[in-house]
Amino acid sequence: MPFGVFCFYNLGAGVLQSLFTSYTFKVAQFTFFQAFLSTFIALAVALIPSNYISKSNSYISFFAESTIFIPFFFPAVSTVVAFSIIGNFPFLKPFNLLYTLGIIVVANVFYNSPIFVKYIGEALRNIPVSIIENACLEGAGSIRIFFRIKLPMVMPSLLKAFFLCFAFCFTNFAIVLGLGGIKFSTLEVEIATTLSSSMNLSKALGYGIIQFIILSFISFLPGLASSYESDHSERKPFKSSRFSMLFTALYVFFEFFIVTSGLIFAFYNFYTGRFDFSGIITLFSAGLNAYYPVLKSLIDSFILSTLTALAVVVLVYLLLKSYSRFTDWIVLSACGISNAFLGIVLVYMNIRYSIPYVMLVLCGYLIISAPIAYSFMYQHIRGFPSEIIEASKVDGASVFQIFKLIELPILMPVFITVFIQIFAIVFGEFTIAYTMQLINYFPTVPVVDYAMLSDRRIIESSILNGISVLVIITLFLLSEMIRKRYRNKI
Amino acid sequence: MKNLIRTISIICILLIASCSKNQDVLTVYMPSEYIWLFKSGLISKFEADNDVKVKGIYFEGSSKIVVRLSLEKEYPKADIVMGLNQVSFLEADKLNLLEPYRPATYTKIKAPGNTISPEFKATMFDFGGLAFIYDPEKIKIPLKSFEDITKLKKSIVMPDPRTSTTGQDFLFWTIAVYGNNWLDYWKRLKGAIITITPDWNSCFAKFETGEAAMMVSYASDEAFSIYTYKSDKYKVFIPEEGGYMEIEANALVRKKDINDKARKFIDFCLTDEVQQAIPLNNWMMPVTDVKLPEVFKYYRNPEKYKHIPNEELAADLQIWMNKWTELMTY
Numbered sequence: 047m048p049f050g051v052f053c054f055y056n057l058g059a060g061v062l063q064s065l066f067t068s069y070t071f072k073v074a075q076f077t078f079f080q081a082f083l084s085t086f087i088a089l090a091v092a093l094i095p096s097n098y099i100s101k102s103n104s105y106i107s108f109f110a111e112s113t114i115f116i117p118f119f120f121p122a123v124s125t126v127v128a129f130s131i132i133g134n135f136p137f138l139k140p141f142n143l144l145y146t147l148g149i150i151v152v153a154n155v156f157y158n159s160p161i162f163v164k165y166i167g168e169a170l171r172n173i174p175v176s177i178i179e180n181a182c183l184e185g186a187g188s189i190r191i192f193f194r195i196k197l198p199m200v201m202p203s204l205l206k207a208f209f210l211c212f213a214f215c216f217t218n219f220a221i222v223l224g225l226g227g228i229k230f231s232t233l234e235v236e237i238a239t240t241l242s243s244s245m246n247l248s249k250a251l252g253y254g255i256i257q258f259i260i261l262s263f264i265s266f267l268p269g270l271a272s273s274y275e276s277d278h279s280e281r282k283p284f285k286s287s288r289f290s291m292l293f294t295a296l297y298v299f300f301e302f303f304i305v306t307s308g309l310i311f312a313f314y315n316f317y318t319g320r321f322d323f324s325g326i327i328t329l330f331s332a333g334l335n336a337y338y339p340v341l342k343s344l345i346d347s348f349i350l351s352t353l354t355a356l357a358v359v360v361l362v363y364l365l366l367k368s369y370s371r372f373t374d375w376i377v378l379s380a381c382g383i384s385n386a387f388l389g390i391v392l393v394y395m396n397i398r399y400s401i402p403y404v405m406l407v408l409c410g411y412l413i414i415s416a417p418i419a420y421s422f423m424y425q426h427i428r429g430f431p432s433e434i435i436e437a438s439k440v441d442g443a444s445v446f447q448i449f450k451l452i453e454l455p456i457l458m459p460v461f462i463t464v465f466i467q468i469f470a471i472v473f474g475e476f477t478i479a480y481t482m483q484l485i486n487y488f489p490t491v492p493v494v495d496y497a498m499l500s501d502r503r504i505i506e507s508s509i510l511n512g513i514s515v516l517v518i519i520t521l522f523l524l525s526e527m528i529r530k531r532y533r534n535k536i
Numbered sequence: 537m538k539n540l541i542r543t544i545s546i547i548c549i550l551l552i553a554s555c556s557k558n559q560d561v562l563t564v565y566m567p568s569e570y571i572w573l574f575k576s577g578l579i580s581k582f583e584a585d586n587d588v589k590v591k592g593i594y595f596e597g598s599s600k601i602v603v604r605l606s607l608e609k610e611y612p613k614a615d616i617v618m619g620l621n622q623v624s625f626l627e628a629d630k631l632n633l634l635e636p637y638r639p640a641t642y643t644k645i646k647a648p649g650n651t652i653s654p655e656f657k658a659t660m661f662d663f664g665g666l667a668f669i670y671d672p673e674k675i676k677i678p679l680k681s682f683e684d685i686t687k688l689k690k691s692i693v694m695p696d697p698r699t700s701t702t703g704q705d706f707l708f709w710t711i712a713v714y715g716n717n718w719l720d721y722w723k724r725l726k727g728a729i730i731t732i733t734p735d736w737n738s739c740f741a742k743f744e745t746g747e748a749a750m751m752v753s754y755a756s757d758e759a760f761s762i763y764t765y766k767s768d769k770y771k772v773f774i775p776e777e778g779g780y781m782e783i784e785a786n787a788l789v790r791k792k793d794i795n796d797k798a799r800k801f802i803d804f805c806l807t808d809e810v811q812q813a814i815p816l817n818n819w820m821m822p823v824t825d826v827k828l829p830e831v832f833k834y835y836r837n838p839e840k841y842k843h844i845p846n847e848e849l850a851a852d853l854q855i856w857m858n859k860w861t862e863l864m865t866y
Binding site for chain 1: 733
């Protein structure tokens with residue numbers, strides 16, 4: 047609806063003009079190419095670790111599975127900072143890695159391959175053992191089992207991961223702009239550039255339409271494979287090869303090395319060339335907070351993230367309970383909405399109808415995070431054993447009783463994980479908050495961080511960035527602990 | 537029951553009283569770096585003198601301010617806009633977003649060159665020369681002209697002209713120097729550029745961390761370096777072809793009822809106390825004849841300034857931007 051109102055009052059024939067230019071074609075072509083290449087390489091890189099985590103319960107497996115916090119929790123800006131630092135290491139500088147297509151792809155693979163690891167790994171793990179055992183008894187070999195049993199059963203998760211990864215790479219803003227520079231502009235970068243530099247809203251909408259069409263088309267992918275019932279019970283680990291373990295260990299090292307590099311930047315003073323922790327005191331001082339509401343931003347971000355995460359979990363649960371193919375399309379196509387454009391539309395709703403910023407931003411975050419929650423909760427809710435529900439209905443249980451006594455205890459780990467995931471996404475979201483100039487109305491951590499950076503307060507800004515990364519990692523570990531505890535209880 | 541009615545009545549009266557005591561509020565759209573006006577206590581003084589509350593709404597660059605003003609055209613929320621450069625002024629003027637106002641003390645404006653708007657649709661606030669700043673440890677070749685910069689290999693970072701006023705003015709600087717051949721200059725310059733960033737801040741971060749040896753910035757940066765770090769760790773270079781001046785101006789936002797205190801605010805920006813605070817806070821030059829701080833002896837003033845008239849800029853801006861974008865991308 048907000049998009050409809052905005053388009054009705056603001057747009058003209060310029061939309062069509064901007065769609066059919068050679069420059070637009072070049073931008074769309076590059077956007078698709080880099081997203082496809084990155085997704086394909088991310089899938090290739092993730093195959094061995096995902097197979098390993100499905101078989102092993104070791105620490106390496108735990109850490110490999112934990113990398114899922116990166117695409118959903120770790121701020122993209124921190125990824126850019128980390129790769130910039132690494133690209134400037136004296137022994138790497140002569141290779142001119144920065145500002146190339148190569149570094150964009152590597153950063154995308156770092157950022158998104160954990161989606162494949164988690165989704166494929168979990169799907170492999172949830173294949174009922176009885177099916178594999180029966181196939182073995184019938185004389186099927188490992189190759190036959192893989193192609194005839196495992197692959198079809200994993201396919202829904204693989205396609206969902208493919209779509210998410212592709213959508214993230216396709217709409218990524220910070221990585222392309224920060225590591226590629228303007229010579230590798232994508233549709234999302236063009237939208238943001240147009241919106242922040244000119245009144246050509248039609249042109250921005252033109253780019254937005256192309257982005258939306260391509261991603262809506264791709265969003266049909268997950269629906270192509272039929273889903274299977276999965277087995278969520280705890281199982282004994284299988285034996286995995288040494289190569290598989292070594293590859294996964296290297297993968298884990300790569301992922302965590304990048305994350306840690308980002309944190310180092312928070313406490314390294316480039317003026318003195320030393321590590322410096324004094325900025326923490328300044329960051330929370332009354333003097334600084336009078337102009338840069340750091341404390342308020344932490345509180346605001348906390349409130350906003352909690353409210354959004356709660357709303358998303360409830361909404362997506364209800365959507366999945368009344369599922370249809372149309373639900374798939376309507377929710378997943380929201381991945382195609384440009385965050386920058388959404389930000390401008392929400393501002394316009396405030397200007398025209400005086401809707402408070404906090405409500406608008408909540409609505410915006412609900413739109414962008416619903417597809418993520420949807421893909422994560424899909425298999426758990428749609429694949430929920432129907433015979434249990436049927437049996438309880440026969441026994442006379444009401445809908446609320448079924449939810450409270452059956453679904454909630456079993457699905458609690460999923461709800462908690464999704465809640466924390468969405469919390470972290472909203473906590474670190476920058477594009478919408480920045481486009482809406484939220485610092486003036488409802489300051490959140492990323493915009494206050496950026497405001498300090500703009501005022502040459504590089505140390506304080508880096509520390510606040512470090513704090514938000516630490517908050518995010520802590521949240522993730524907490525969610526993992528809770529999830530494990532619930533799993534053990536069940 | 538009577539007590540309850542009495543309590544509710546008292547609360548209502550108090551609420552109405554608190555509402556009626558509402559102070560005048562002036563909403564000012566300004567670039568984020570203008571936060572110094574609040575930090576320095578100047579705004580508090582204006583608020584006390586005029587019994588008004590000033591609400592600063594910050595934006596990253598003046599182009600974003602104009603985008604917001606254009607969205608709000610039918611429902612204006614701001615009273616004043618600060619920090620308009622030549623292009624954002626022209627854009628805002630084209631959309632009829634500004635209300636002319638000649639400040640009472642306009643004769644105090646002594647800045648050289650363009651006055652941005654002879655009809656006083658905007659009033660100059662400060663100005664500053666563009667310059668290259670560089671690390672003398674890393675750039676050893678003698679620098680004299682624009683051509684010398686093209687001899688450097690992957691050394692410079694600069695802001696994007698589409699999103700940054702500094703980047704925009706740098707593009708205009710090269711156009712003012714090279715005329716119709718400016719695109720050829722950019723072709724030669726391409727090899728010297730490491731990357732182009734969305735704004736000046738990201739450029740500065742790359743320069744500060746040593747990723748780049750040179751960046752497009754301002755003529756006051758050497759003074760800033762000496763004042764802040766007590767050393768001239770950056771050197772300023774202005775090519776012999778001439779400098780380019782960036783102007784920042786303030787204006788009233790066009791709306792039905794213009795608050796008279798908004799006019800007073802524009803006047804206030806030209807007072808000696810505000811103008812005197814500009815050099816050490818905004819690192820730009822004041823537009824009135826006030827005493828400059830000692831450290832501004834390190835401000836590099838070029839012998840001559842290049843300039844593009846408003847009419848030419850308004851006519852060719854989009855063509856230049858498109859040509860530049862096509863050259864620099866893919």
